Amino acid sequence: MPSLFQEKGGIQQYSSALLQALLTLQPEWSYNIFLKHDRHSDYQNSSTLHFFGAGHYPLRFRTLAFATQLFSYGLWQSPELVISTHLNFTTVAHQLKQIKGIPYWIVAHGIEAWNVQRPSLQWSLHNADRILAVSEYTRDRLLKEQNLDANKIHILPNTFDAERFRITAKPAHLLKKYNLKPDQPIILTIARLSRSEQYKGYDQLLAALPQIRQVLPNIHYVLAGKGDDRHRIEQMITQLNLQDCVTLVGYVPDEELVDHYNLCNVFAMPSKGEGFGIVYLEAMACGKPVLAGNRDGALDALRHGELGVLVDPDNEKAIAQTLIQILQKHHPNPLLYQPEALRQKTIEHFGFERFQDTLSHYLKHYFLSTQCVA
Incomplete structure (x- = not known):
């Protein structure tokens, strides 16, 4: 993930909602969250939730440090599934799949996934096990521009906090x-x-x-x-x-x-x-x-x-x-x-409940299909 604590942009909000939904749906899983721009002081680990931040590295070294963290941990721990909430991070996930067979999912938001020209990112898209597109528009552009398998792209739209955003009088x-x-x-x-x-x-x-x-x-x-x-x-x-x-x-x-x-x-x-x-x-x-x-x-x-x-x-x-x-x-x-x-x-x-239900459906369908293949 790019960040959960330092920034509040759309990708960060989506990443936060995705993590919250996963924790609710599968509380018994162990989650290792790698954050490019967050620092150790931003978060607190628990028995099932472990954060790894690269934000304490100088900006010019951060991408390399972050990629090294991801790659070395993937080799060491061999997680069951890698989910990248930004396309730029998927090159490492693709390498881990080639070396150790670790499956990976990609979240495709908008301009970062449109008109992709870098061969390494194109390969990452084609070899992903699932792509979660935030909109039909992004899905359709990916299908048109990258000639991807339509069966691996699913729509998981953005969500928001309905408890927070409410109707009031003009302040x-x-x-x-x-x-x-x-x-x-x-x-x-x-x-x-x-x-x-x-x-x-x-x-x-x-x-x-x-x-x-x-x-x-x-x-x-x-x-x-x-x-x-x-x-x-x-x-x-x-x-x-x-x-x-x-x-x-x-x-x-x-x-x-x-x-x-x-x-x-x-x-x-x-x-x-x-x-x-x-x-x-x-x-x-x-x-x-x-x-x-x-x-x-x-x-x-x-x-x-x-x-x-x-x-x-x-x-x-x-x-x-x-x-x-x-x-x-x-x-x-x-x-x-x-x-x-x-x-x-x-x-x-x-709403978040709809977001969570949709994600639950995709997870169940994916793990059932992989068991059938196995």
Whole structure:
């Protein structure tokens, strides 16, 4: 795993949910968890759960140290199964399978598994015993690009903490902090503001704001996240004369995420590079209408439009018109305006219990099939 304790990105959240589900389904198993970026002080071992962190090594040596840990332990202990939650770590798993016959599973999320060119990773994909794709979109791309056996790829979508992400009123402290009014229409995006991740769609939202303001003059856009693209975004806001209707709030700590979701009237991230998009689930669990792009894994997260609204992520006019329609409560999808029903549907399809049941089915089917082969 890349990390469980140092970072809180989508892959880390998925890895944490996967480990939690495994511990619940098979508490008698012994688990050895290798973490590239976490340090010894981040975790506590138990009788069945042992962590091995490489985060104390300098960054330039960390990949080698982490790979060495994995390989040497695999040779020594010969585990029954290796599960890699990031494609880049599977080269070692592939080597262990070649040398000792240890089976391995791969979790395929998004861009790390698309357009894979490295021969070593291509071999790792082809020789994996199972591939868990977080979305149909990622599965279909893998099948198309890598010509894989469709029978070895299974869908295990992202999940979220339904106990944590709940519906509340707009938080008064955030309204005050950002100088907003309770009845003011608010659009929210939470994303990493990185030059390498401009596909998230915040540029298109900024470009759409002048059109939205013509109909909704008091509209406000809250863009949350940190990264090296912030200066360019600030320049764009100035160029579009949006200083009075956009707030860049920077990094939002985990404990403040729920309040930020509940602050908005609609969550919008018209991305074209998401493997899935956990933020969509979190927003919908808070009862918020969601607008997303129609070219990536958001298709799965919004269940092809059942739970939210999908638009062409490059069509600024369509983005503007759709957001106006949602905010004026004219959109034909009635679920957008039924917060509790939207929340329940999201839990039904993507709650942790569903995630755990799906994983249980895959594990049982896999071990039954391997026993039959043996």
